[in-house]
Amino acid sequence: MTTKRIIISIARIALAAAIALVFVIRMYVIVTKRQAIVDTLSYFTYESNLFAAFVFGLLGWKAVRGESTASLQGYRGAATAYLLITGIIYNLLLNAPSSGTSEILVNLLYHHIAPLYVLIDFLIDTPKPAITYRRALLWVVYPVVYMVYTFIRGAITNWYPYPFFDAAHHSVATIATNVVGLVVFGLVLFFVLSQISKRVPSFFGTSNS
Numbered sequence: 001m002t003t004k005r006i007i008i009s010i011a012r013i014a015l016a017a018a019i020a021l022v023f024v025i026r027m028y029v030i031v032t033k034r035q036a037i038v039d040t041l042s043y044f045t046y047e048s049n050l051f052a053a054f055v056f057g058l059l060g061w062k063a064v065r066g067e068s069t070a071s072l073q074g075y076r077g078a079a080t081a082y083l084l085i086t087g088i089i090y091n092l093l094l095n096a097p098s099s100g101t102s103e104i105l106v107n108l109l110y111h112h113i114a115p116l117y118v119l120i121d122f123l124i125d126t127p128k129p130a131i132t133y134r135r136a137l138l139w140v141v142y143p144v145v146y147m148v149y150t151f152i153r154g155a156i157t158n159w160y161p162y163p164f165f166d167a168a169h170h171s172v173a174t175i176a177t178n179v180v181g182l183v184v185f186g187l188v189l190f191f192v193l194s195q196i197s198k199r200v201p202s203f204f205g206t207s208n209s
Contacts, residue, residue, distance in 0.1 A: 001063070001064075001066060004203075005063060006064070008060075008063075008121070008124075008125060009059070009060040009061075009063040009064050010060065010064075011060075011117075011121075012056040012057065012059050012060035012063075012121070013056075013057055013060035013061060013064075015052075015053070015056050015057075015114065015117055015118075016052075016053040016054070016056050016057030016060065017053075017057070018109060018113075018114075019049050019050065019052065019053035019109065019110070019114060020050075020053050020057075022102075022105045022106055022109050022110070023046070023049070023050065023053075025101075025102050025105060026040070026102045026103075026105070026106055027040075028102075029100070029102040039159065039161070042149075042150065042153065042161050043161045043162075044082075044085070044086060044143075044146060044161070044162075045086050045090070045106070045110050045111065046110070047082075047146070048079075048082035048083050048085070048086045049083065049086070049109075049110045049114055051078075051079055051082060052079040052080075052082065052083050052114060052118060055072065055075045055076055055078075055079040056076070056079065056118070056121075058072060059072055059076060070129075073127035073128075073129075073131065074127075074131060074135055074138075076122075076127060077122075077127060077131045077136060077139065077193055077194075077197065078138075078139045078142070079118065080118040080119065080121070080122045080193060081136075081139050081186070081189055081190055081193055082139075082142070082143075083114055083115045083118045084115050084118070084119060084189060085143070085185070085186060085189065086110065086111065086115060087111055087112065087114075087115025087116070088115070089182075090111040091111065091112075093164065094162070094163075122193065122196065122197075123196065123200065124202070124203040125202050125203060126196055126197050126200045126201065126202045127197045127202075128197075128202055130194070130197040130198040131193070131194050131197040131198075132194060132198075133190070133191055133194040133195075135194075136190040136191070136193060136194040137187070137190065139186075139190050140183065140186055140187065140190070143182070143183070143186055144183070147165070147179060147182075150162075150165055151165070151167065154166075154167060154168075155167070164178040164182075165178070
C-alpha cells in the first residue's frame, strides 16, 4: 500500500471515529435530559452521518488490511450523496443556531466538516470502476423511504424533524412541492457524482486497490 493510500485510509477511519464519538456525546446529553431518542434518530442528519461513519470506517479498515474495497464503492457514493444533501439543505434552508456543547459539535461536524470531507474524498479518490447513473439511481430508495417514514410518524405524533415536511403548518400542495423538489435535487446530485466518478481520474489510482 502506498503512503498516499495509507493517509486517506487513516483519514476515513478518523472521520468515522469522530462521527461516532459526537453521536455518543449527543446521546448521553439526550438521555440525561430525558429527551426523546427516537426524535433525534428521526433526523436525516444523524442517519446520513451514521451511515457514512460505517461506510468510511469500513473502507479505511479494509484498505489498511490490504483488502479490496471495490464492493463498497457504490455504498461510498451513496454515503457521499446523503451527506452532501444533509450539508447543502441545512446551509441553504435551515442553518439553525446551536445551543450547548453537544449541539455545537453535531452542527459543526455533521453539517459542515463531514459533508465537505466526503466531497473532497470523492473528488481526489474517485470510485473506480466508475459508478454508472443507473446504479446511482438506487440511492434514491433510502431518501424516499425516509420521507414516507417521516410523514407516517408525523401524522401519528404531530412532530416533524424539518419544517419543510411539517404537514401541520403547510398545505398538501406545499408539502408535495417540497418533496418533489428534494427528489429532483437528489437525482441531479446523483447524476453529478456519477459523472465525476466517470470523468475525473483518481489521484490515488484505482479506488478498489
